[in-house]
Amino acid sequence: GAGVSQSPRYKVAKRGQDVALRCDPISGHVSLFWYQQALGQGPEFLTYFQNEAQLDKSGLPSDRFFAERPEGSVSTLKIQRTQQEDSAVYLCASSLSNTEAFFGQGTRLTVV
Amino acid sequence: GQQLNQSPQSMFIQEGEDVSMNCTSSSIFNTWLWYKQDPGEGPVLLIALYKAGELTSNGRLTAQFGITRKDSFLNISASIPSDVGIYFCAGLYNYGQNFVFGPGTRLSVLP
Numbered sequence: 001g002a003g004v005s006q007s008p009r010y011k012v013a014k015r016g017q018d019v020a021l022r023c024d025p026i027s028g029h030v031s032l033f034w035y036q037q038a039l040g041q042g043p044e045f046l047t048y049f050q051n052e053a054q055l056d057k058s059g060l061p062s063d064r065f066f067a068e069r070p071e072g073s074v075s076t077l078k079i080q081r082t083q084q085e086d087s088a089v090y091l092c093a094s095s096l097s098n099t100e101a102f103f104g105q106g107t108r109l110t111v112v
Numbered sequence: 113g114q115q116l117n118q119s120p121q122s123m124f125i126q127e128g129e130d131v132s133m134n135c136t137s138s139s140i141f142n143t144w145l146w147y148k149q150d151p152g153e154g155p156v157l158l159i160a161l162y163k164a165g166e167l168t169s170n171g172r173l174t175a176q177f178g179i180t181r182k183d184s185f186l187n188i189s190a191s192i193p194s195d196v197g198i199y200f201c202a203g204l205y206n207y208g209q210n211f212v213f214g215p216g217t218r219l220s221v222l223p
Contacts, residue, residue, distance in 0.1 A: 004154075033210060042116075042200050042213035043155070056210060091154055098207045099143060099162065103154035 002026075004104035006092050012110045013082045021077045021107045025094030032075050033101060034067055035091040043091055049075060082111045116201060116214035124220045131188040133217045135201030140181040143204040145211065146173075148197045155200055159186070191221050 005024040013019050025032050031050055035043035036059075045059040051072035060067070064083075069075040079086055089108050093101040117136050125131055135144070143162055147155035159170050161177035161184060168175055174187045184201055198218050202211040 006154075035213075042215045045210040045212070048210050050208065055208060059210070093211075098204065098209075100145065100157055100160045101202075101211055102157060103147075105152075105154045108152075 004092055004094050004102055006090075006104035006107050008107060009105060010108050010110075012112060015083060015111055016081050017111075018078065018080045019082055019109065021079075021090050021092075021109070023075045023077070023092030023094075023104060025073065025075070025092070026096075026102060027073075029094035029096050029102075030072075031095040031098050031101075032069055033093040033095070034075070034077050035093065036061075037089040037091055037106070039088075046077070046090075079109075082109075084111050087111045116203060116212055118199075118201060118214040118217050120217060121215070122218040122220070124222060125191055126222050127191060127193060129191055131191055131195070131219060132185065133187075133199060133219075134183060134185045135203075135214050136183045137203055137212075138182070139205070141203030141205055141212075142181070144175070144177050144184040145202040145204070146175050146184070146186050147200045147202065149200060149216070150197045158199075188219075191219075193221050193223065195219060196221050 034046040037043045047067045048056040049069040064080045066078045089106040091106045093103045095101045146158045149155045159175040166177040172189045176185045198216040201214045
């Protein structure tokens with residue numbers, strides 16, 4: 001597609017439930033980033049892929065967070081045993097050469 | 113870790129006025145990006161800067177890459193209602209690293 005696509009746009013999860021968030025980057029983009037954005041704040045880095053290699057996962061807040069990009073294209077961010085503090089907007093961005101990053105619309109996760 | 117500061121935090125201006133906002137860092141960056149985010153949407157890239165001292169325009173928007181590489185400025189001329197939103201700066205030190213975002217400047221335009 002023309003831009004970064006994320007699904008679902010909205011997700012409500014019961015505390016303790018596992019969730020999976022999907023990102024379809026711009027075709028041909030090598031780099032893929034996941035960010036977490038709390039209400040009223042700037043995006044906070046979670047993890048970064050270059051093709052299928054996860055080069056940096058230093059921003060993942062706990063071992064309940066896991067991301068993969070097995071074929072170097074679509075990526076999935078999985079959160080296990082969701083907690084209320086996981087409620088946020090999860091943004092995915094892709095980049096051809098790390099000089100510019102283009103974002104999707106985000107997935108708003110609400111844990112109840 | 114690296115942190116960016118943005119000022120002002122928020123601003124209210126009259127339609128037609130010019131706007132200036134800035135972004136500062138304690139560490140240097142080699143790329144600066146400016147984004148605008150509307151409610152319920154992802155950030156949209158406005159301007160990218162790659163060289164210290166660079167001045168780049170995109171319509172009514174002009175951004176500059178500070179010569180110290182620790183700051184950047186965004187100016188909007190003749191503001192219009194659709195300029196309302198949150199403006200984020202983002203810095204990148206090197207390829208293979210992540211973009212670091214500031215906390216944003218919230219712009220409101222009064223008719």
